[in-house]
Amino acid sequence: MKKINEILSHIKNCPEFRKINTHETIQRFIEILPLKLKKGIKFAYVKRQILYFVLTHPVYKMEFEYNKSLINTLLKKSHIANIDDIKFFVTNIIEKKELSKEGKEYYDERSFGIFENNITNKELHEKVEQIRKIIKNS
Numbered sequence: 001m002k003k004i005n006e007i008l009s010h011i012k013n014c015p016e017f018r019k020i021n022t023h024e025t026i027q028r029f030i031e032i033l034p035l036k037l038k039k040g041i042k043f044a045y046v047k048r049q050i051l052y053f054v055l056t057h058p059v060y061k062m063e064f065e066y067n068k069s070l071i072n073t074l075l076k077k078s079h080i081a082n083i084d085d086i087k088f089f090v091t092n093i094i095e096k097k098e099l100s101k102e103g104k105e106y107y108d109e110r111s112f113g114i115f116e117n118n119i120t121n122k123e124l125h126e127k128v129e130q131i132r133k134i135i136k137n138s
Helices: 004-012 015-032 058-066 068-077 122-137
Strands: 041-047 050-055 085-090
Touching: 004 015, 015 041, 015 068, 050 058, 058 068, 058 085, 068 085
Parallel strands: 050 085
Antiparallel strands: 041 050
16 A cells, blocks of 8 residues: 555655646745745745746845846746746735734623622631622622
8 A cells, every 4th residue: 555645645746736836846946045035925826937036025136136047047047947937026906914813802890790609618608708899899
């Protein structure tokens, strides 16, 4: 019986899954870029032998244009086939950041503080009475 990694590698090498392999190769290429360039990449894709980088800010576009020769050199060293040119553009879609709810959650008290306190231990009896007082006040 074959192991799961053998099955996955066999499926991955099928020509039908060429896009998955290309995407994985592009992700590995992005990982070898310098950090100042890597931070500005939203995603990348290949279309008609051109590698497109979608950037997050116009400043990164200027940085990529300045370092285009470095990127071409890294592209040749990574042996990515069928890429003749690289282009950069900034997306015009603004990402919405999710607002995190870090505030405390408050719940309405359901109890009215009406219950019997049958505890014989004096300290615990006083604690329960303090809790009853807090419930009645809220």
